[in-house]
Amino acid sequence: MDLFLKNIDPIVVKKIDEIEKKKRFLARTFLKVSLERKEVLRERKDYDKERKEKS
Structure with missing residues (x-):
């Protein structure tokens, strides 16, 4: 979505863009x-399951 604002300092717009990218x-x-x-947890669970079956 694009916003159109008037009388906004370009430096502020640049800073907001940088924050959004970050x-x-x-x-x-995080994802x-x-x-x-x-x-990793799924693989460990599978490994533990196989190990129990071998015992």
Whole structure:
């Protein structure tokens, strides 16, 4: 969504854009780490299940 504002300092607009880009980056990083952790836990659970079956 585009916003059209009048009489806004370009420096402020640039700073807001930088903050938004950083937030998006952090959100993507958080999602990536969360998915990786979930996968590691799933693999560990599968490993433990196989180990119990062998015993």
